[in-house]
Structures are given as structure tokens and as C-alpha cells.
Amino acid sequence: MALLAQAAAAQTIESLDWVEASGTSVARLTFSASVRFLRQAPSPATATDLAQLSFQIVAADEQVTGQTVEEGKRLGAAAGRPRIDLVYVPVPKVATKLLTLRFSEKVLLQVRQGPGARTIDLVFKSRMAGDLSAEGALPEPAEAPQDRRFAVVLQSTLADQGAQMPRIPAEFQNYDVYTQPSERAGVKRVDLVLGFFKTQQDAQAVRQRALERFPQAAVLSLAEAAAKAAPAAAAPVAAASVAAAPSVQPQIETAVSDVDGQGEALLAKGRSAFAERRFQDAIDATNQALMLPPNPSSPAAQELIGQTWEAMSQPDKARAEYQLYLKLYPQGEATGRITQRLASLGVATAATAKADGAGLKADKKRLSATGSVSQYYYGGQTKTDSLVNIATGIDQSTLTRTNQSVLVSSWDATGRYETDDSVTKLVMRGSRSDNLASESAISSTTQGLVSAAYVDYRHLPSRLDVRVGRQSAIGGSLFGLFDGVSMALPVAENYKVDAMLGVPANTLVSAPQQALAGVMLEADNLFEHWGGNVSLVEQTTEGISDRRAIGTELRYFGESLSMYAQLDYDINFNAINAFTVQGSFQGPYDTTVTMLLDDRKAPSLQLSDALISQGGASLSSLLQANSMAAVQGFALATAAEARQAMVSLSRALSSKWQGSMDLRYSEVGALPAVGNFQAQPATGAQYNVSFQLTGSNLYSSRDINGFNVSFITSSTMNGTQLAYNNLTGFMDNKISLEPSIRYYTQTDNAQTKISRISPGLRVSYKLSERANLMAEGIYETSQTDGLTNHETGESVFFYLGYRYDFQ
Template identity: 25%
Template sequence: MANTPPRPSRAAFWLLGLSLLLGSATSAADERVLERVLFEPVGEATAVVVELSQPMSYAGHFPQHEGKLLELKLLPRPGAMPNTVDEDTLPGPAQGPVPLIDVRYQRVAPSVANVTLRFAKTVSFRVAQGTDPRRLTVIVDTAADAQSSPTAGDISPAAANLLPPRYAIVLSSARQPPTAAAIQTVPLADTYKVYVSSLPINGTTWYRLRMGFFYTPKEAERALAQLRPQYPGAWVALVSDAEREEAATWALNTGVDFSPGQAQAPKEPAPVALQDKTAMLMEEARQAMIAGDYPKAIQYYTRVLDSADLNAHPDALEYLGVARDRNGQFAHAKAEYEKYLRLYPDGPGATRVKQRLTGLLTAEAPEKQKLAGAQPKNEAPARWDYYGGFSQFYRRQEDTVDGVGSFVSDNSINSDLNFTARRRSTRQDMSAQISANNRYSFDDDPASDTRLYTLYADVTERSDKYSARLGRQTHSADGVGGRFDGLLASYRLTDKMKVKVVAGYPVNLSEVERVDTSREFVGISTDIGTLANRWDFNLFAIEQHVDGITDRRAAGTEFRYFDEGQSLFGYVDYDVDYNELNQATLVGNWIFANNATLGVVADYRYAPFLTTSNALIGQQAESIEELLQTFTEEEIHELALDRSARYQAVTVSGSLPLTTDLLLAGDLTVSELGDTPASGGVEAIPGTGMEYFYAAQLIWNNLFGASDVTIFGLRFSDMSTGDSSRASFSSRFTTGKWRINPRFLVEWQTRDNGVERTVYRPELKSEYQISRDFRLEFDAGYENASTLDATQDTEQSGYYVYAGYVFNF
């Protein structure tokens, strides 16, 4: 057995933990990736926030700007938790400003996953990268959607009653401003406005040559096609808040009629340099609002109001009120809203400001009555929102093997429930969530198996001063790697520092039907940031016990760097009980001007994650308590080390838009899993050596019809046991109320022992949308596998049928 180094005392460890202001716990088996879906207002748009149970790196999306389907490519961050989930689905809130039907997760390869947002109609969107790797944020342009026509936003610029145009084309981006001659030679300059904006990145000012303005992404894409020969890296972007009035002025000057109240007569334009500076400040403020950094947004909006660019003042004043409102500065927010209505009574945001001011006054009245000793009268309760989904599916799977016969491997009904209740007031957000599954088997005994994935209640103060969540939940930060029953609480000490405590019992859904108290953990951590507008840090420490002895005692850190078009994530976990580096991971992502992406993941860790409980692997004992009857505690620690192999891997992935409808994506992974020695009656397991995995995908949008997505895939694996090649095809398209998803896969395997295996797998999934909230689903597939070795040729075949309904509410 391996020699175990001396372990530091518990007192020394906790001195280290308190100096770090801590957090971490061991991972547990998990069977959900999507946690919940929320809508958050962002100015005139709406943010669709998808919360994940584990951190993932955003690696691109397709299509770029609009559609009924939005597919995001993700790289699961290694070692966060066991990624055994192939598919997961959550319904969108039934009521809300965004026509979101559902969100679906699908693991398409060991190191690549897709999250697809499905909308009831074509919407314009933008993916917002944030600093939290457990949240996906998509900004849906609900204002533009409200004024779009049924023909997917193909609006004529001469149409009446339109909002100002909201899109522009970024022609080039450089460290030096374009020359006057370069501006004069831009094609279509006689039809559209050509201008220059600036944006500081890492202390360097980048100058962007832009063309505007366009009412819809389609109109912009048509112009972009004509500009591509001269500007191959150009792309379409939403105009900034500061550009909106300039867009309105341009539209008025070109003869477009606006409905009353939608646009004001333009003021005297500010100098170009001042407009560029204002645009930069408004963009920084908008990004801060999206990230929830309201103090920073307040600073930027205040700077805009201090500037001489009067055209930008109305928007800045309105959103300054919103930022103060969300930051809990209700008296200041009330003053900003009242000032807006005095200065701009007919302004474009007057209606919204009146509604927000009314909401503040309504919430404020009961508080004044309480202070005066009076009972509140006609108090309007804070609004509760309820949404979720219920589904039931029958699944049957039958397999046939030559010389053995047929057998049914699955004959069951699966029922799933997701329910979220959310209460939002001027001071607090409260929510409760339950997610559960029941599988009733017609053949197994016991017939019924119920699993509770999530059951918690939480409260968050609106300015993020404090928060708490109690119950069964999933957390993949602060050293906690999965689902647990317990408490997670935080308290913000300053704008740049938050302290968190976590305690509970890890959950293994496959083993327990109640709270398992044999393992318990407690941790403390601190979040520091954002520093220099780019960096966030987390320091943590944790201790976990199993059957009275130490299971895990660790300290570590996370860091995140985020800038326009690039992000970096790092994670280090060191077990001070074993004096071993448990995990070190570095993830980098880059998005270029032409929307191409590059991702790199470097990972070094123990697999499985190093805990004393690993000593049970291969043993007949079912608990550490039982194992202590045979081995000493020191011997059990040595067994745990022997059962934990070292794993290292590097993944490089990328994507390149070939056209507006065609995307090429690929990834390469090189990995090695170390061996484990024989000990404690468990045989040695040899390592894999270096293994190589290559994959490529061609993603084609609108190939067979509007808003369809077709994927052609190739994958090759060079493993220690043999080689494998796979070709796949998948398409998703809609016709009327039907959504059809045909899939086909063929795989060729050649093993080092001379065995050859060929697999064919056609599949068809279909959905019939009876209403927005109710649909029928049918999924069927057939697999044929032919195995050839030195003595015989064996045929194996099987089929599955999966049919049921989904009801969202």
C-alpha cells in the first residue's frame, strides 16, 4: 500500500481555513444538469437566465442573432461533479415576456454539451457572457419582438409606427482610428450612416468602424452580405443605449414615421468624440446591470449624467433609477424617477418610469403605516409567480442476442415534476423549488422508485446583502461538488467581499431514499471581486466526516477573469489531510470578431475525487464503519489513496461561422488515466496510457426549412483498448405543430484483441404541440450490432419506444 504522509492537526487546518474564509465538500452522484429558468428585466429587454448544477464554459452559439432555436455549445468543466447526464429538460415559465417553450441539455460527447432554448416564435437575442460559470444568460429583445411582424421581423424601413432601429454592423475593430479616406470608401455609405465608436479593453482603446441603422437582424444580414468582400470579419450587433437616440434621429431624417411618444425631436448632436465616450460608458453600465453589479452601474450612469452629451441623459437617468432600485436604495431611486418625469414628461421611458415609481410608492406605504402604528390598509401583497411542468412517459426497451434470446431491459412509466414558486418584493426575492421523479416498473420488484432531486426554499436580499438556501440543493462552488441536504448562506461585508458558509449531508440518489447522516461536511468561503473590472476570486476550505473519521479536509481557490471576447477560469483543490493536490483546472475561452471561438481546458485531478470513502471501492464492506472492523484508520487512508487514480487531460475546441447559416466546430482531447496498485484484496488496474479523441461537427441552420438545425458529426477515438470511428446525422425541424428530429449513427470499432464491431442506430423523435403549455412526444430507435472475432460472428439487436406527454404551467 502507498505510504501516507503525516497529516496536520485539525486546529492547524482550521487556522488555515479561517485565514482563507473557506469552502468545500465531496461530490455526489447527480442526475440533473438544469436547475431552473428565470426571467430578469434588463432595460427594455429580458434576460433568460438558465441556472446549471455544475460549472460549464461557454464556447459559442448558433444561430448568431435570431431564430426559434438557440443552441449554445458548452464545455463541462472537469472534476466539478460526475457528468453522467446525457439529456435534461426544463420548461420555460408559462407566463412572461419571452415565448420560451423549454430549455434542453444534451451531452453530445464526453467533453462537449449543447443547451438548446426553444421559442414559440422567432426572437432576436444576444448571449451575454457573465462571470458565473453556473449561469447562462441570453438577452431577448422583447421590445423589438413586440413590434415585429409575423414574417419574422422582415420590416420595411418605410413602415409607420416603428420603434427606432436597433441594429448596426461592426465593420472593423482596430487600435488606431480609421482614416477619413477609409470611411469614405465604405460601400452603402449613401444609404446608411457610417460612424466610429471606441471601447477600452485592458487599458487599450479599440476603435470600431460601424454602419447603421437596421430594424431587424435580417435587414442587417442582407447588407452584411454585400459588405463581406471588403470586410470579411464584420458582424451584426445591437446598438448601445447611447446610440438609440442617434438611430432615431437618423430614422427621422430619412423619412421614417414614429408613433407618438416613441421618439423625441433630436437635440443638437454632441461632438463625435463625446458621443463615443458616452457610448462606451453606457455599454459598461449595461454590462454591469447584466452581471448584477449595481454599484458599478450607478457609477457609470452618474458619469454619463455629468457629461455634456445631453442626448444620452434621458436613458442614463432612467436606468440610474433602475440600478438604485435593484441596489436597495429605494429613496434615491424614487428621487431619480421623479426627476425623470419632471425633465422628460413625454420622454420615451416616461410610461416605464411611472410604473416603476408606482411600484415603489405601493411598497413604501405599508412601511410608513407600520412606523406610525397604524394597520396597513389595502396593502397589495408582493407578487408570487408559479411555474413548472409535469410529464409522464412510457418506455420499453427490448434486446435480442444470437444464441441467448430476447429479454426486456426496461418496461416502465416515468413521471417527472418540476415546480417553482417565486416571490419578488422591493426588498427581497424568495423562492421554493421541487424537482422529483418516479419510475414505476411493470417487471421489477419493488415496482416503484421515487427520487427527490431538489427541494429547497431560499431568500435573497435585493441588493445581495444576504442570502440563504435550505433543503436539498446542488452547489458546485466553494469546494462543494454536487447535491446535498443542508444550508448555504452568504453575507456581503463590502461591495468587494462576500462571506459564505455551507453545511450538510452529501446525497447519492442511487443509494438512499432519506437524508444520509453518515457523511457530513461544513465549510466557509469568501468571494472577492470584481477587481479591476475583470477579476473575481474565491477562497475556500472544508471538512467532511464519514462514520466518525475524516473523509475530506481541503482548501483551495477559484479565480475568474472576464473581458470582452475572452474569459479565464482556474480551480485548485488541495487536500491537507492527505497532503495531495486533488484537482487543478484551467479553462480559457476566446471569441473573435468574426464570432469564431477557441476553448482550451487543462485538467489534472484524482479520479475518483480523493476521499476516505474511496477505500470502499472493490470491498465487500458497505460502509467505513464496517471496514474499520477489518482495517485501522491509517490503513483505510492508504486504501483510499490506492483506489484513486491520477487523471490528466487537455481539450482544445473551436468553432468557425462559415456563413450566417453554417458553422464548423471541432475538438481534440488528449487524456491519460493512471493505474491503481493491488491492495486490501483488490486487484491492480492498469492505466490507459495516452488516449486521443477527435471530433468535428458541421451545423447547418435553415437547410431544409426555416429555423431548422441539422448537424453532421464525425468522431474518432484512439484508445488503449482499440480504435473507434463514428459518423452521425441529426436534424431538428418544425412543420406546423409538429417538431421532427431524425437521427442516425454508425460506429466502427476495432479492438486490440482482434474483435471488430459495427453498430447502426437509426432514431426518430417527434413532438406535437397541442398548445404552448401541452405537447405529446414520441421517441423510437433501433440498434443493430455485429461483432466479429476469431471464432464467430454474433448479431445483437434491440429497440426502444418512449411515448408520453409534457404539461407546462
């Protein structure tokens, strides 16, 4: 493939997919690096359609740790599952990374570490539009008039306070909601009622769900209410008629003479909101219109609510509303349009079934495509003023330069072809950078980067999975990108074998005739919640063993506790290449405790690392002049010992506030002088303790506010950082603003003081359900004061771009 001739660039986020889970819906984030989940905002107990999660990159290639290009992914809505829009804005050299998540409706979200070191799970245990598990599903509303026997009185309010009725949660959008007058102890009141239900059990199930929000909720028998409301003289007759055909509708607090006008006004309001893409407002208006007694606007409102759910990528709800239209208005003006919409949604209507005489048979073959394309322009300029004390006085200089002027184009596409027994996917991900600031015609101004280009075939009955092309390694001691083929095949219950063969695609050293092969035996649920694997990898250069390693992983994955340990041992060097232990515990009161211990060689041990310091391009040539032991010594001398440890604790302080604390330790060992390399001293231990306070929905229904203070100390310096960041969604998440400000100060052992202040603003605007515009600007002013120098600097960095999602 021509694309594979381009350089490899590892994006941080590899995939976002729905995965099978018992009793809940789970979307799994898979990364191209080892990561550790830290915290989420808002807390799991808060229903939201806007969220952020914090994570740390534990180990990754330089392309990932130094990434600056924004990433975005979309996961389409499915039955009982919301659409997810994900945005990752990488900030190099910042330990805590942020992901922003937007959902097509309000959800209750629990984020946790996934079953492996490269995964984070988004768990939707319950949504505001109904529980995602079959056991917790809300009962269907009674549609036929004769089945409308019960309702639920959510709240009763004094008549003069009726205008202050609370908004009904989206969880109950599928039901009718209305107000009706009542009188208790001679006091006039207004009841907020939810309906309708065929059985008392259905009504009771909805009441139980509503109790947390409406503590006084009670089940109402419409037959009994109608009997009590009838005149005393006619009571026996009324009761008999109700018993025979319980179709009596509760009194709605609406003047019948004004029903037509109210219906028309609410329909106009819904159409206006729909045209402005304020879809939730359109749902609210059309729901209110449909609560009214039948009127000339009812059919149009019924069509509009289906169109709105469809625009919100909620096909199941759109189908239900369209089908209800055909049931209520089979000869309606919109019947033809709605029949076409249902056909496009994959539903055979009565009309289309009649047309072919035998109905439509579901097509077993399904073809779909998802992905995105984006472009960003990155610009930046720096101005520096320096004052230096010299023997003859003070030397003053000013330097202004353009730091960057780059246009980055990215693509991420997945084609999917499904049959009853197989799934075939074509995945393409990559980017292209055009350096517009290049001043030399000789230097390359364009670089193409491909992070994925493969075909994946999965045979469902046998669970055989074969993948060909540029892809991420299968795990264990096998990491990084490679061009080749991989296979996964179950060999027994809870066991499978993974194998890979190909050429490394993102090596640190460009060496000729590279090849790699690996095999892994994986066990899932060997014991309850326990799993792991054993792997072996052989990588060669010019037929010489470059890396030969054995690895093992041990995993525990439970509802509230997950643990992960990995050991990678290099057989050629007789040395441990990497050892890591990670854990995450989610306790009561939305408490999350995360820990990490990690010790590894950086870069990873490979014989070809010797070429870095020796300036050669061939291992065979280097071995002709040196012994194997000497070449291994060259390679070891370029691999420093990197250690890190972390403990993080976060807990909900209230319904809107969360507190968290992170304690980090890191250290990189010394490197000796070797070849072209000078000796590098050890960094010494560096400690970082940070405290964060996160407030959610403080002044709106969509805002997240982070306040952070961090203290950094080492043997050579002490630093402090104060930071504030905000994310606010406006107009139903159509516009997002993310202002931030950071102040950092540092003093080293030479009494040189550095201070920086960096305000910034990121803006995103949703042009449509698929198109988004983004822009960010950061202004930084810095000052450095030493014993003999004074320097001030100003920097401006910005980017602007767009992303288009297709589905």
C-alpha cells in the same frame, strides 16, 4: 421532510433565470455539474426562434453523467425579453451534449460561457421585436392622426412586381405597414412604407435599423408627399391645410369600395390562424387588417391582435393593443372584455379607476408559481445471434431480452412570493421511477429521487440570502447535493461570505452519522472583469474527518473572453484532488475558441472511499483494525487519476453554414489491487478529433443540420464515427422532427471488428402553449467479427411521454 428521506438524483440543469446585465438581457443556465460551452447554431448574426447549443460536461456525479431522462424548463417572457423553452435530451457516453432552445419570437442570440464553471449565458443583445437595451429601443409609433408626420419607405418595386414585396421583420410589428403607388421617370412603382412617426428623428432611427435588410430605405415627409400629390392649382391651399393639421394619410393601394370586404376577409384569416394556434400568421393577418382605412372589422381586429400577443406570452404588447382599443373605441362592443383582460394583466384601466373613485394602488405583494410535470415511458428490447467456433464445430445461440420497461415521473416547481424588500422561493424538483419489467417481488420496483427541495429567502436591501433544505453546494471545494442550510451575506463592497451546514445527500458510500460544514469568501469585480474565491470544507463520518479540503477559484469574465481556474487540495491526504483550467474566446466572424485542461481524482478523495474496497459500513470499525495511514491507502487505491484536455474551434462560414473542429484527449490511470478489488490497468491515452459542419435554415426558416465525422484512437483500438442529426420546426414550432443516424466502426489490437448503425427519430408536438407530447425511437444493428466468433445484434429503444408547463 418526508421527501428528503428519498434518494438524491442530480439533474443536469439546475435553473434558468434572468440576471441583471448592463445594456442587454441575459438568461443564465446553471448546471449541477462543471460544464464547458462549445458552440451554438444558428450563428449569432441570424435571427431565430429555434436554436441549439453544444456543451461538454467536465466533472459530475454518476447520476448526471449516466442520466437518460429528458429535462425541460421554461422561462417566462418579461418586459423586452422573450419566453424561453428549453429541452435537454441526455445521451450517456456521448461527449458533446445538445440543448434545444425555442423562443416566443425571433431573436438575435449570443451564447457564451458564464462567469463560473457551472453556468452558460444566453445573451439577447438585439431582438427582432426591438433592441433589448434602453439605448437601442425603437421609437414609439405615432398614434394620433395629427402626430403622423413621417414614414419610412422601405423598398420601391415595379408595379407589376408588387406581389413580391418581402415580409416585414417582426422587429417592426408595432408599426403600420402599407403599400402605395408612386411614379418615377414615368415608370409606375409600388412603395412599401412603414409608419407613422411624429418627428423626423424617430423616422431616421427606424430607417437606420432597417438599412441592413432594406438598403434603399428613406424617410418620407407625409406633408411634402401630400403637397406634391395635390393638383397644381390647389397646391397652395393644400399645403396650407397640411401645415395647419398634418393629418393627411398616404394613399393606400386599396379600392375604397372594397375596404370592408378586405377587412372582413383578413379578420376571418386572423381568427382562423388564432384558432389553429398559428399565432404569427394571426399577427400578420390582423396587422394587414389594421393597415386598412377604418372599417367595420377594425375594432374586432384590434381586439384580436391583443388576444394573440397575450396567447404568445407577450403581456406588454397585449397591454398596448388593448389600451389602444379602449382609446379608439371607448364605447366598443369589446370594451368590457378588454377591461377585464387588462385587469388580469395587472393594469388599472380608466374604467376600473373610475369605479373605485381613486384608481387602483399597485399591490406590493406578488405571488407566482412556475414549473412543469412530466411522465415518460422507456422501453427497449435486444436480440443477439452468436456463432462461436469450438473444437467440435460451431455453437449457435440466440438471445432475446427486454432491456427496459420503466415509467419515469418528474416534477419541477417553483413558488415565488415577492414584496418590495424581499423575495421568497419554494423549489421542488425530483422524479420517481417505476420498473415495470421487474420479475422479482423482492427487488424494489419503485425509486423516489429528489434533486431539490428548499426554501430560499433573499432580503433585497442587505442582499442576505438564506436557503434551507436539499440543495446544491455553494461552489468552490464544496460540491454535490446536501440537506441543510446555506447563507450568503455581503461583508464589504465586492465581497461576500457563503456558508453551509448539513448532511451530504449523494455520497458514493453510505456511511453513518455524516455531516459537513463549509465557508467561502468570494470576491466579485475585485479588478475589472476579475473575481474569485477561497473555500474551506470539513466533512465527517462518525465524528471522523472524512474530507478536509481547501479550494480556490480565479475567474476572468469579459464580453469576448472568459477564463476559469480551480484548485482543490485535500489536507488529510496532502494531495491535489482536482485542478482545472477553462477558457472561451469569441472573436470576429462568429469565431469561438474553447479550451479545457482538467486533472482530478475519480472519485473525489474521501476517507470513506476505503469502505468501497474493504466491504465495510463503518469507518470507526475499519480504523479499529487498521491504522489511519492504512485506511488512507485503501482510499487512495480506489481513486484513479483522470486527465482530459480539449480544444474546440468553430466559425461561421456563411450566413447559413458553420464549421467546427474538436480535439480531445483523455486518460485514466491504473489502480492497484486492494481489498475486494482487482488491479485495474490504465486506459492509456485516447485521442478524439471530430469535424462538424452545421447548416441552419437551409430549406426552411426553422431547420438545423449537423454533419459530423470523428476519429478515435488509443493504444488498443481505432474507431471512426459518421453522424447526421437534424432539427426542423413546423407550423410555427408546433411540431418538431429530429431525425438522426450514426455509423460507428472499431478495430482493436486482437483484430476484432465492431460496427454499429443507429438511425433514430424524435418527435415533439405542442398541444398548447403549456402541454407537449414527445416520443423517440432508436433502432440499432451491430456486428462483431473476431478470430473465432461472429455476433450480430438488433436493439430497439424508445420512449414516449408528455410535459405540462405551468406559469
